[in-house]
Amino acid sequence: MYLRTDKFKHTRKMALKTFVKISQVNNLTDARYCAGMYVNWMGFSLEENNANYLSPEKYKEITDWLSGVSYVAEFEHSHPENILKTLQAYEGIDAIEVSQEVHIPMLLNTGKALIFKVSIQSAEDIRELIAKAPGFKENQVTVLLDSSIEKLSEEMISLIADLSEQTQVLLGFGLDASTLETTLDQTGVYGISLKGGTEISPGLKDFDELAEILELLEVED
Numbered sequence: 397m398y399l400r401t402d403k404f405k406h407t408r409k410m411a412l413k414t415f416v417k418i419s420q421v422n423n424l425t426d427a428r429y430c431a432g433m434y435v436n437w438m439g440f441s442l443e444e445n446n447a448n449y450l451s452p453e454k455y456k457e458i459t460d461w462l463s464g465v466s467y468v469a470e471f472e473h474s475h476p477e478n479i480l481k482t483l484q485a486y487e488g489i490d491a492i493e494v495s496q497e498v499h500i501p502m503l504l505n506t507g508k509a510l511i512f513k514v515s516i517q518s519a520e521d522i523r524e525l526i527a528k529a530p531g532f533k534e535n536q537v538t539v540l541l542d543s544s545i546e547k548l549s550e551e552m553i554s555l556i557a558d559l560s561e562q563t564q565v566l567l568g569f570g571l572d573a574s575t576l577e578t579t580l581d582q583t584g585v586y587g588i589s590l591k592g593g594t595e596i597s598p599g600l601k602d603f604d605e606l607a608e609i610l611e612l613l614e615v616e617d
């Protein structure tokens with residue numbers, strides 16, 4: 397059984413049926429909408445070469461308007477030393493997301509939650525994660541599955557279910573409003589990850605589709 401931190405249990409209104417992370421948020425409109433929909437984690441790209449890069453000033457401007465959401469600092473390539481240096485300019489970051497596995501051990505003791513974003517090309521990639529799942533669980537590293545694959549195969553669904561039984565997984569691909577509930581049931585993932593910003597993930601053609609998914613997940617108060 398996951399901890400899911402007491403913080404979430406007691407302060408989050410259970411307004412969404414599953415845990416939701418929004419990645420690469422880069423404007424106030426999307427940020428306010430998503431916070432209003434009670435997403436759990438809001439991610440901002442803090443690497444200057446990223447198309448959705450958010451400067452410290454813009455980050456402050458946006459987050460000053462928000463409440464009830466945890467902030468994720470997203471990095472693809474930065475070395476942990478630079479990550480920690482960068483974070484000094486961003487107040488209130490709760491979690492760090494990296495895409496380089498080798499960077500994980502260097503960030504385990506920062507006091508922040510850790511997310512490992514993995515680009516999935518094939519079922520084999522998920523098998524490799526399953527082999528490493530006990531280590532992720534032990535170190536409380538949330539695994540975020542990202543991919544350009546639009547539709548989840550039966551094989552992938554069953555592998556993701558296996559992975560989710562062993563550690564905390566956020567599913568970031570193969571999400572479609574018409575099959576969302578089944579996908580959540582079949583994979584048993586802890587939550588999902590949707591992209592904000594200007595780059596919309598495969599299968600999510602525009603902000604309307606992101607909104608459609610969030611509305612589907614809404615729980616009546």
Ligand SMILES: O=C(O)c1ccccc1NCC(=O)[C@H](O)[C@H](O)COP(=O)(O)O
Pocket residue numbers: 397398399400401403404466490491508509510532533535536537538539563564
């Ligand atoms: O609790 C676990 O077993 C676990 C397993 C794998 C990854 C993470 C795990 N727990 C930690 C978390 O659930 C989140 O990282 C935590 O809720 C984030 O909290 P916060 O920093 O308050 O956003």
